[in-house]
Amino acid sequence: xxxxxxxxxxxxxxxxxxxxxxxxxxxxxxxxxxxxxxxxxxxxxxxxxxxxxxxxxxxxxxxxxxxxxxxxxxxxxxxxxxxxxxxxxxxxxxxxxxxxxxxxxxxxxxxxxxxxxxxxxxxxxxxxxxxxxxxxxxxxxxxxxxxxxxxxxxxxxxxxxxxxxxxxxxxxxxxxxxxxxxxxxxxxxxxxxxxxxxxxxxxxxxxxxxxxxxxxxxxxxxxxxxxxxxxxxxxxxxxxxxxxxxxxxxxxxxxxxxxxxxxxxxxxxxxxxxxxxxxxxxxxxx
Amino acid sequence: xxxxxxxxxxxxxxxxxxxxxxxxxxxxxxxxxxxxxxxxxxxxxxxxxxxxxxxxxxxxxxxxxxxxxxxxxxxxxxxxxxxxxxxxxxxxxxxxxxxxxxxxxxxxxxxxxxxxxxxxxxxxxxxxxxxxxxxxxxxxxxxxxxxxxxxxxxxxxxxxxxxxxxxxxxxxxxxxxxxxxxxxxxxxxxxxxxxxxxxxxxxxxxxxxxxxxxxxxxxxxxxxxxxxxxxxxxxxxxxxxxxxxxxxxxxxxxxxxxxxxxxxxxxxxxxxxxxxxxxxxxxxxxxxxxxxxxxxxxxxxxxxxxxxxxxxxxxxxxxxxxxxxxxxxxxxxxxxxxxxxxxxxxxxxxxxxxxxxxxxxxxxxxxxxxxxxxxxxxxxxxxxxxxxxxxxxxxxxxxxxxxxxxxxxxxxxxxxxxxxxxxxxxxxxxxxxxxxxxxxxxxxxxxxxxxxxxxxxxxxxxxxxxxxxxxxxxxxxxxxxxxxxxxxxxxxxxxxxxxxxxxxxxxxxxxxxxxxxxxxxxxxxxxxxxxxxxxxxxxxxxxxxxxxxxxxxxxxxxxxxxxxxxxxxxxxxxxxxxxxxxxxxxxxxxxxxxxxxxxxxxxxxxxxxxxxxxxxxxxxxxxxxxxxxxxxxxxxxxxxxxx
Numbered sequence: 030x031x032x033x034x035x036x037x038x039x040x041x042x043x044x045x046x047x048x049x050x051x052x053x054x055x056x057x058x059x060x061x062x063x064x065x066x067x068x069x070x071x072x073x074x075x076x077x078x079x080x081x082x083x084x085x086x087x088x089x090x091x092x093x094x095x096x097x098x099x100x101x102x103x104x105x106x107x108x109x110x111x112x113x114x115x116x117x118x119x120x121x122x123x124x125x126x127x128x129x130x131x132x133x134x135x136x137x138x139x140x141x142x143x144x145x146x147x148x149x150x151x152x153x154x155x156x157x158x159x160x161x162x163x164x165x166x167x168x169x170x171x172x173x174x175x176x177x178x179x180x181x182x183x184x185x186x187x188x189x190x191x192x193x194x195x196x197x198x199x200x201x202x203x204x205x206x207x208x209x210x211x212x213x214x215x216x217x218x219x220x221x222x223x224x225x226x227x228x229x230x231x232x233x234x235x236x237x238x239x240x241x242x243x244x245x246x247x248x249x250x251x252x253x254x255x256x257x258x259x260x261x262x263x264x265x266x267x268x269x270x271x272x273x274x275x276x277x278x279x280x281x282x283x284x285x286x287x288x289x290x291x292x293x294x295x296x297x298x299x300x301x302x303x304x305x306x307x308x309x310x311x312x313x314x315x
Numbered sequence: 316x317x318x319x320x321x322x323x324x325x326x327x328x329x330x331x332x333x334x335x336x337x338x339x340x341x342x343x344x345x346x347x348x349x350x351x352x353x354x355x356x357x358x359x360x361x362x363x364x365x366x367x368x369x370x371x372x373x374x375x376x377x378x379x380x381x382x383x384x385x386x387x388x389x390x391x392x393x394x395x396x397x398x399x400x401x402x403x404x405x406x407x408x409x410x411x412x413x414x415x416x417x418x419x420x421x422x423x424x425x426x427x428x429x430x431x432x433x434x435x436x437x438x439x440x441x442x443x444x445x446x447x448x449x450x451x452x453x454x455x456x457x458x459x460x461x462x463x464x465x466x467x468x469x470x471x472x473x474x475x476x477x478x479x480x481x482x483x484x485x486x487x488x489x490x491x492x493x494x495x496x497x498x499x500x501x502x503x504x505x506x507x508x509x510x511x512x513x514x515x516x517x518x519x520x521x522x523x524x525x526x527x528x529x530x531x532x533x534x535x536x537x538x539x540x541x542x543x544x545x546x547x548x549x550x551x552x553x554x555x556x557x558x559x560x561x562x563x564x565x566x567x568x569x570x571x572x573x574x575x576x577x578x579x580x581x582x583x584x585x586x587x588x589x590x591x592x593x594x595x596x597x598x599x600x601x602x603x604x605x606x607x608x609x610x611x612x613x614x615x616x617x618x619x620x621x622x623x624x625x626x627x628x629x630x631x632x633x634x635x636x637x638x639x640x641x642x643x644x645x646x647x648x649x650x651x652x653x654x655x656x657x658x659x660x661x662x663x664x665x666x667x668x669x670x671x672x673x674x675x676x677x678x679x680x681x682x683x684x685x686x687x688x689x690x691x692x693x694x695x696x697x698x699x700x701x702x703x704x705x706x707x708x709x710x711x712x713x714x715x716x717x718x719x720x721x722x723x724x725x726x727x728x729x730x731x732x733x734x735x736x737x738x739x740x741x742x743x744x745x746x747x748x749x750x751x752x753x754x755x756x757x758x759x760x761x762x763x764x765x766x767x768x769x770x771x772x773x774x775x776x777x778x779x780x781x782x783x784x785x786x787x788x789x790x791x792x793x794x795x796x797x798x799x800x801x802x803x804x805x806x807x808x809x810x811x812x813x814x815x816x817x818x819x820x821x822x823x824x825x826x827x828x829x830x831x832x833x834x835x836x837x838x839x840x841x842x843x844x845x846x847x848x849x850x851x852x853x854x855x856x857x858x859x860x861x862x863x864x865x866x867x868x869x870x871x872x873x874x875x876x877x878x879x880x881x882x883x884x885x886x887x888x889x890x891x892x893x894x895x896x897x898x899x900x901x902x903x904x905x906x907x908x909x910x911x912x913x914x915x916x917x918x919x920x921x922x923x924x925x926x927x928x929x930x931x932x933x934x935x936x937x938x939x940x941x942x943x944x945x946x947x948x949x950x951x952x953x954x955x956x957x958x
Contacts, residue, residue, distance in 0.1 A: 061685055216680060
């Protein structure tokens with residue numbers, strides 16, 4: 030069984046992005062990068078499958094400049110068997126997906142795991158595009174994955190909100206994008222880390238991939254729709270005649286509107302229950 | 316006179332003892348010779364002999380130490396006298412008399428010592444595994460039978476002429492009055508006494524009395540802090556840390572035999588006192604048990620892994636992670652066992668091989684790896700504290716005498732710690748010290764990574780820092796963080812970074828002495844001083860901060876009961892600062908209670924981590940109105956004025 034995990038190097042989510050004081054330009058040398066946390070979860074899941082079914086091959090795949098080899102090495106330290114980097118800049122999700130799809134289609138695989146989204150752009154589209162282009166099944170935002178290599182099926186659990194879970198069975202090959210709560214990624218052991226430092230990374234030039242693009246949209250990718258302007262919010266201005274403490278109170282209470290007073294029912298539990306019931310009946314809520 | 320049978324018994328007992336000890340030596344050889352310590356033999360002998368005559372920290376455990384002193388010399392001296400007397404040396408009467416008086420006195424003291432130890436065990440209910448007190452009972456029996464035999468001998472010979480010599484054996488003389496004149500009874504008792512001694516000698520390697528032999532090696536191989544620094548491991552191959560008996564050094568295995576289970580390490584361990592599962596003695600004992608098990612399994616050859624941390628082992632996962640590496644156990648241990656080295660080795664195995672450690676540390680490791688600091692903030696923020704002061708940056712080719720190593724807590728943790736760094740820099744400027752900072756080029760010194768067993772991460776950071784320091788031509792470093800201080804001073808030389816490192820308190824004291832700083836008026840507050848472990852026990856700096864405080868304060872420092880090398884940890888060391896959760900009580904709260912008990916109005920410390928934890932503890936305990944926590948640097952800033 031072969032599992033391909035698509036990973037991405039993103040700017041560190043907790044780091045000040047190092048804006049130049051003069052020009053307001055992001056200084057690349059001040060950037061600190063990290064492996065997209067969702068992808069780390071996907072990698073961990075792939076390795077757990079590998080541990081469960083020996084003989085499974087885990088391949089880490091990324092599209093990015095040479096600095097993104099860092100995250101490839103990290104995922105190899107986590108346990109990936111081989112690493113592939115497509116040299117290029119991730120511009121738009123569709124281009125990325127097309128390039129990755131070409132690499133994956135060339136080598137073939139049973140399971141593709143992606144993070145649900147990258148935490149820099151929060152797009153969450155590459156996975157879906159990838160499955161479409163490869164023409165395989167996909168399930169997004171999964172929380173559990175049970176693979177049956179003999180029957181070539183997978184049973185996945187995904188969240189559908191409000192605490193409900195959905196159980197889906199599908200045949201392989203398939204693509205899954207994973208949710209963050211799926212597992213707790215491990216910390217690489219030193220032997221793995223040392224091995225990863227010596228391991229070879231397969232580098233593929235993006236230009237060398239002969240990719241057939243949909244002529245309608247072209248390689249230029251997707252039109253970006255700006256989100257609508259947020260609705261202006263009314264900011265309450267207190268009367269300047271009032272005393273400072275009074276103004277503070279008004280600002281803090283958000284506009285001086287008297288907070289809705291609740292009724293507090295006190296007494297023994299039985300009596301309190303009766304009183305609550307009568308209120309509910311009075312309000313025609315039961 | 317000895318009969319042939321006696322000689323046979325003597326030989327048998329000596330052979331038994333020798334084979335027993337040879338077996339223990341074979342067990343120690345299970346250990347990894349590569350991890351051994353090399354000490355110049357002259358130094359080793361000097362340390363060994365000195366520690367026999369001047370036991371370590373005698374007054375800190377007066378009761379046990381006196382008892383041990385009595386027993387030790389009460390065994391050695393009579394044995395020596397009896398051996399020599401076999402050759403029937405011709406002595407003048409006065410020498411014979413004084414020797415016999417000495418023997419009586421020593422015997423009496425030895426009984427006192429034995430009874431003292433037995434009484435302590437009974438009173439404390441502290442009799443782990445019962446068997447440990449057997450040698451004491453044998454010893455007591457030897458001494459009592461010896462006296463009774465002497466009394467019998469004297470009662471038989473007393474009637475002869477010239478009774479003056481009897482007065483030089485007062486106890487024997489007193490007993491002779493009570494005992495019958497029975498040569499048979501005398502014969503039985505002297506034999507009993509003799510065979511008990513032989514049994515005791517033969518029994519030594521098979522009981523805790525083996526410590527008498529093994530601890531000689533421990534005393535020979537004792538180390539000072541620079542030598543005792545954690546040793547680096549080569550980052551090659553596919554096995555790291557100590558996960559099995561064979562991975563300990565031979566000296567470390569020997570420690571477990573030298574251990575008498577006196578329990579002083581447990582009594583002084585802040586983790587143990589605060590109710591955490593760690594028992595330093597338990598770690599040492601468990602290594603000994605595993606060593607015996609491994610030895611029985613495969614003799615003295617062939618490596619067979621005995622998981623020390625697995626479920627079969629008795630060192631639990633939580634145990635090794637609750638150690639704060641404060642060195643209290645190592646420092647009190649009379650035989651210089653290396654508890655912290657053992658624990659760090661076990662941690663190394665857990666982190667580097669098994670990737671098993673409290674999940675909080677994963678974030679810490681990742682922060683140190685990606686950001687180069689322990690808080691995940693980033694090097695571009697390392698100069699934020701300088702606001703307005705504008706210290707020289709070394710990377711801008713400024714020639715400076717000292718490098719001011721700021722450290723993660725000083726540069727990044729929060730406004731309060733940054734204010735302290737600013738205070739330190741302001742004082743240095745006032746005193747006209749030429750100093751510079753590394754600023755954005757500085758990275759974490761790696762201390763938490765090393766204590767937590769992540770040697771890989773530590774070496775990465777250490778090599779990076781050493782390279783920076785060398786390329787900037789740094790020779791002298793001052794730092795206010797004792798952790799950075801220890802690592803830069805005692806551990807970077809392992810990777811080729813030899814710098815002269817001074818702690819800020821040392822420098823400040825000198826600046827006052829030279830008159831480059833003066834005090835406007837000394838503070839009237841009553842303060843107590845907390846010795847940070849990494850300044851005190853690790854580096855022996857106890858006096859300089861006190862001298863500095865002596866200049867700053869009107870009254871003397873109110874010392875806590877646990878001060879100096881007996882200081883009680885704040886609970887931050889060994890990476891514990893980054894692990895929020897805790898079992899039992901919080902260590903820093905116990906320390907604050909000790910501080911409040913002195914009647915002082917506040918506590919001064921010289922470590923940023925101690926200060927952070929104490930401050931929060933004081934707030935937690937609701938004592939922040941009546942008790943304040945101050946850093947020594949801030950105190951200096953308040954009390955000095957620019958010249």
